Amino acid sequence: xxxxxxxxxxxxSGENKSTVSAASPAAPKFRAEADGGLWRGIAELLSSLVxxxxxxxxxxxIRVRAMDESKVxxxxxxxxxxxxxxxxxxxxxxxxxQAYTLRDVMRRCAGNGEKVELELSEDGSRxxxxxRGKVLKTFSIPLLNLDSELVxxxxxxxxVRATIPTESFINNIKDAATVSEYVKIKATNDGLEFAASxxxxxxxxxxxxxxxxxxxxxxxxxxxxxxxxxxxxxxxLLSETVTISFATNxxxxxxxxxxxxxxxxxxxxxxxxxxxx
Numbered sequence: 001x002x003x004x005x006x007x008x009x010x011x012x013s014g015e016n017k018s019t020v021s022a023a024s025p026a027a028p029k030f031r032a033e034a035d036g037g038l039w040r041g042i043a044e045l046l047s048s049l050v051x052x053x054x055x056x057x058x059x060x061x062i063r064v065r066a067m068d069e070s071k072v073x074x075x076x077x078x079x080x081x082x083x084x085x086x087x088x089x090x091x092x093x094x095x096x097x098q099a100y101t102l103r104d105v106m107r108r109c110a111g112n113g114e115k116v117e118l119e120l121s122e123d124g125s126r127x128x129x130x131x132r133g134k135v136l137k138t139f140s141i142p143l144l145n146l147d148s149e150l151v152x153x154x155x156x157x158x159x160v161r162a163t164i165p166t167e168s169f170i171n172n173i174k175d176a177a178t179v180s181e182y183v184k185i186k187a188t189n190d191g192l193e194f195a196a197s198x199x200x201x202x203x204x205x206x207x208x209x210x211x212x213x214x215x216x217x218x219x220x221x222x223x224x225x226x227x228x229x230x231x232x233x234x235x236x237l238l239s240e241t242v243t244i245s246f247a248t249n250x251x252x253x254x255x256x257x258x259x260x261x262x263x264x265x266x267x268x269x270x271x272x273x274x275x276x277x
Contacts, residue, residue, distance in 0.1 A: 029124060030057055030093045033085040033117040036110030036131065038262070040103075041238045045075055045264075047103040048233040052144055055095040061087070065150040066099075072269040073230050076153050083260040085115060093120065096146040097127055105129050105139045154267055159222045159247040160187040163215040164207055166242045166256065170235045172205050177228045179203050182271055185246065186223040191216065192244075196228070214241060222248045224270040234266045246270075 042064070046053040050066045057063075064077040081087045109116050109131035117130040121140070129139040172194040176183040180198035191208035207213050224246050231254075239256040246252040249272060255265040 028088055028119050029090050030095070030120040031086065031088045031117065032057070032062065032079075032119075033087075033115055034079070034083060036106070036114040036116040038083075038238075039116045039118070040106040040110035041236055042077055042264070043099070043103040043106040045077075045234060045236060045266075047099040049073060049075055050099050052096055052146055053099040053102060054146055054148065054150065055097075056092065056150055057089045057095065058092040059089060063150060065153070067151050068230075072227075073234075074151065074154065074267045075234070076263070076265045076267075078261075078263040080261040083262045086117075094146075095120070095127060096144040097141050098144065101141055102129075105141065109133075109137055109139070153265070154251060156251050156253075156267075157247050158245040158250070158253070159219040161215075161217045161243060161245045162187065162192055162207075162213060163241050163243045163257070164192070164212045165214070166237055166239055168207065168212040169242050169244070169254075170237065172207070173228060173231050173235045175203055175205055177232055181228055182225050183228050183231065184223060184225045185244070185252070186221075187216070187218055187246075188221045189218065215243075222246060224249050224252065226252055226268050226270055230268050234268070238264060 046064070046066050049068045053064065053066060055062055055064050061078065061080040061083065064075070066075045067073070106116070106129070109129055114131055114133040117132070119128045119130065120126075121128060125143055127141045127143060129141065131137040173183065176194055176196035179200040179202055180196035182196065184195045186193040186195065191206060191213045193207070194205040196203050234254060239258050241257045243255045243257060244252065245255070249270050251267050251269050253265055253267050255263070258264060
């Protein structure tokens with residue numbers, strides 16, 4: 001048994017009393033503490049795409065790549081050491097967990113303003129998730145044996161890059177999903193347009209410099225159609241603004257403009273048809 005002696009009640013100098021101090025614990029193989037909302041947002045996105053989530057951690061931070069089974073969408077997450085309250089990683093660590101389990105745990109841990117810490121167990125077989133809120137919660141998740149490498153990000157040409165408020169992007173996707181399963185995104189000199197048409201009706205939502213178009217770099221007028229089923233899964237309020245990049249009938253990249261060097265980007269292949277109506 002180790003006796004813990006409060007500093008205020010320690011014996012005065014000269015008293016003959018010995019104390020036993022605990023040995024310093026070994027440095028963790030991996031430990032990362034960040035805002036709980038960030039962890040939860042990443043877990044929610046991952047669980048909507050894949051069953052198993054692979055995190056690769058090293059001295060440069062944490063990287064995650066997740067591609068759905070149909071290989072039409074890919075999520076890329078990069079978190080440098082500066083993104084964390086504290087960060088330790090010995091060598092390179094591959095941490096694979098069930099995405100749904102991680103999501104459910106984060107829903108129980110990640111409250112407003114709470115810090116959440118991820119740490120590998122001493123034997124490297126489990127991931128501890130510790131939430132420091134009003135009470136201390138510690139979950140222990142078994143790791144999966146997944147012998148794989150991170151998939152590479154796609155390299156596709158883009159002819160337009162536009163930045164709009166994330167809330168506006170989410171609302172436009174929800175409005176389009178009211179009438180259709182697909183949305184056509186157009187870029188012209190006037191700005192962006194989100195258009196959808198189906199049996200329930202049609203909707204057109206312009207985004208111009210007079211309202212929510214914060215930035216646009218247009219090389220040529222472009223248009224492409226994308227699945228709303230996928231876009232709705234990825235439309236999350238993770239940042240104040242989002243940057244959309246695409247070209248005619250090419251994959252779209254949706255990049256959340258995060259703080260502290262965090263990068264969250266989502267690619268989605270287009271529906272190869274000229275029109276949705």
